[in-house]
Amino acid sequence: MYGTSIGTLNVYVTASGQTNNRPSPAFTLSGDQGNQWKKANVTMSPTGNYQV
Structure with a gap:
């Protein structure tokens, strides 16, 4: 995610x-x-099958 646009x-x-x-x-x-490069973490608690 680099640049003005x-x-x-x-x-x-x-x-x-x-x-x-x-x-x-x-x-x-x-x-x-x-x-x-930057790192980000997201905590999720889905139940069953899921798509990201």
Whole structure:
């Protein structure tokens, strides 16, 4: 996520097979984050199968 034209990265978690509903993002980041790698952690507690 480097540069002036960077938008937003959203990461969603949904139950497997459910593609028509979009919950709130589990993680979101916007804009230029600099020219370096960054680490992010997200704690989730899904039950059953899920898709990220």
